[in-house]
Amino acid sequence: MTLMRNIILHDPTLRDGNHAVKQHISLNQINSYTSLMDTVGLDVIEVGHGLGLGASSLQLGMTECTDREMLQCARKNLKRTKLGIHITPGYGREKDLEIAIEEGVDVIRVAAHCTEADITESLIKGSIKHNKEVYGCLTMSHMADEHILLEQTKKIESYGAQGVVLMDSAGSYTMEDVKRKITLLAKNLSIKIGFHAHNNMGMAVANSLIALEHGASIIDATVKGFGAGAGNTPLELLVAVLTKMNYSISVDLNQLFDAVDKTSHFMDISNSTITTNNIVSGLYGVFGGFNSHVVRLANQLGIDSKLIYKELGRRQVIAGQEDLIIETAYKIKHSLIKEKI
Numbered sequence: 001m002t003l004m005r006n007i008i009l010h011d012p013t014l015r016d017g018n019h020a021v022k023q024h025i026s027l028n029q030i031n032s033y034t035s036l037m038d039t040v041g042l043d044v045i046e047v048g049h050g051l052g053l054g055a056s057s058l059q060l061g062m063t064e065c066t067d068r069e070m071l072q073c074a075r076k077n078l079k080r081t082k083l084g085i086h087i088t089p090g091y092g093r094e095k096d097l098e099i100a101i102e103e104g105v106d107v108i109r110v111a112a113h114c115t116e117a118d119i120t121e122s123l124i125k126g127s128i129k130h131n132k133e134v135y136g137c138l139t140m141s142h143m144a145d146e147h148i149l150l151e152q153t154k155k156i157e158s159y160g161a162q163g164v165v166l167m168d169s170a171g172s173y174t175m176e177d178v179k180r181k182i183t184l185l186a187k188n189l190s191i192k193i194g195f196h197a198h199n200n201m202g203m204a205v206a207n208s209l210i211a212l213e214h215g216a217s218i219i220d221a222t223v224k225g226f227g228a229g230a231g232n233t234p235l236e237l238l239v240a241v242l243t244k245m246n247y248s249i250s251v252d253l254n255q256l257f258d259a260v261d262k263t264s265h266f267m268d269i270s271n272s273t274i275t276t277n278n279i280v281s282g283l284y285g286v287f288g289g290f291n292s293h294v295v296r297l298a299n300q301l302g303i304d305s306k307l308i309y310k311e312l313g314r315r316q317v318i319a320g321q322e323d324l325i326i327e328t329a330y331k332i333k334h335s336l337i338k339e340k341i
Contacts, residue, residue, distance in 0.1 A: 007242070007249050008218040010107075010194070011037065011235060012046040012227070014074070015086055016220075017269060019050035019228035019289040023061035025267075027073050030065075032266040034077035036259050037223075041250040044107050046084035047074045050228060050289060051319060052111065053085055053100060054092030059322060067096060071103035082106035086137070089119045091320070097123060101130050109165065111137035113318060114144040117152040124159040135194065135218075137165045140318055142172040142285050146181045150188055163192030163218060168207065169319070171200025171229060171282040178210040186215025194218030197233045199225055200282030202274055204233040205241060212247070223260050226269035229288015230278035236260045280306045284313025290325060297329040307332050 014033060018025050030047060037045060047070045049055040049063050056063040063070070074083055084107035085100045100108065108127040110120040120136050127134040136156030141149060153164045166181060178195065185193050195211035197204040197220070208219050221238045225231030236256055243253045263269055277295065281288050286309050294312075298305035308329050317324045 006217060007212065007247060008043045008192070008194070009235070009239070009249065009251060010044045010046065010084065010218055010220045011042050011222060012084075012086070012196075012220055012232070013037075013222040013235070013269065014045065014047040014070075015052070016046075016050060016222055016227035016232055018048070018061075018063065020226055020231070020269075022292065023049055023056065023063045026064045027069060029267050030070055030073045031077065033263065034074045034081075036262055038078050038081050040255045040259050041252055042081050043250065044082045044084040045074065045078060046086060046107075046109075047071065048085055051086075051088060051091050053087040054096035055088070060091070060320070068099050068103060071100060071105060075104050082133070084109065086111055087123060088112065088139075089123055092123075094123070094126065097126065101127075101132070105132065107133045107135070109135045109137050110161075111139055111167070114138040114141040114152060115148060117155040120156060120161075121159045124156070124161050128160045134161050135163045135165055135192075136161045137167055137196070139167045140169045140285075140287065141166045141181070142168060142170055142177065143316060146184045149181055150184055153185055153189060157189055157191050161191060163194055164189070165194035165196055165218060165220070166211075167196040168198055169196075169228075169287050170285045171198030171204070171278070171288060172285040173197070173203065173207050175203065175206055175210045178207045179214050182211050182214040182216050192217050194220065196220035198228065198282075198288055199230040199232065199234075199274065200278045200288055202230075204231075205237050208233045208238055209241065209245075222269075223263055224270045226267075227288075229281055229291055230274045277305055277309065280309045284309050286312045286317065287319045289319060290317075290322070293322060293325045294329075297325065301329055301333045303329065303333055303336060 221235035
């Protein structure tokens with residue numbers, strides 16, 4: 001039996017994947033990827049800095065090219081697939097959104113921390129005025145229970161967004177978490193629901209399937225799981241399972257396999273190993289994109305990286321607070337020195 005519900009496959013390989021290479025995806029790689037992947041039947045391909053439009057900076061990482069250059073490069077190649085962007089108020093501003101609109105973006109996602117949906121209102125309403133497909137995203141959504149998430153997604157719905165995406169930014173969700181949260185949203189919202197998984201505890205494909213079973217219709221996935229931390233839901237694995245389960249999807253599995261194999265010619269986009277740091281990040285609910293900072297400081301100070309992750313989780317540090325990683329590491333080092341005295 002074919003499961004006919006329309007599933008939107010959203011590919012943020014060229015955005016979330018930027019986290020994995022310290023924001024160094026090049027224009028040549030964007031050109032090659034979008035040319036290749038436009039043929040396989042994906043609904044949306046997203047480009048940009050890992051934290052979205054306007055986020056390129058010394059603190060958050062400098063991209064190889066400007067937002068406008070990335071959008072122009074992708075736009076000229078995407079004929080069948082929609083061009084998407086991610087923007088977080090504070091990192092990205094109205095002027096950054098204007099650039100995306102000028103360059104012909106199709107899908108705009110406005111993101112906020114899971115308890116701060118209010119800050120998305122202006123950019124969501126501004127995007128709607130330009131007749132764009134607009135979604136709200138709630139990041140680090142493991143930090144809020146289902147009732148808070150419903151309250152926040154109701155706000156996004158009231159702003160006129162066509163859907164809302166729960167982002168498991170730390171790869172911390174269990175299948176029960178997904179079931180409970182997606183089910184409540186599906187029962188109470190009239191807009192589309194999406195799920196963006198990370199694979200820190202090896203649950204990304206399973207959690208994506210649970211999301212679909214309980215009311216989601218948008219699933220994010222990247223080639224070979226290329227993304228922050230242990231990576232995202234691997235696109236080729238997800239499509240293979242959906243095909244096996246007879247879901248009706250627009251992606252041709254054999255074409256996708258061929259395209260994925262060809263990506264190795266121009267990009268190293270493998271996140272095939274889940275490290276112990278990735279697992280600890282998921283256990284403590286810490287943003288996977290912090291890994292390079294944590295490892296560097298742990299090596300520099302001669303302390304266990306897992307102690308840093310544990311304290312970051314206790315303090316509920318989120319993306320954009322990278323300075324607190326340094327503070328936390330030095331406090332741990334100081335505490336260990338005091339214990340030895």
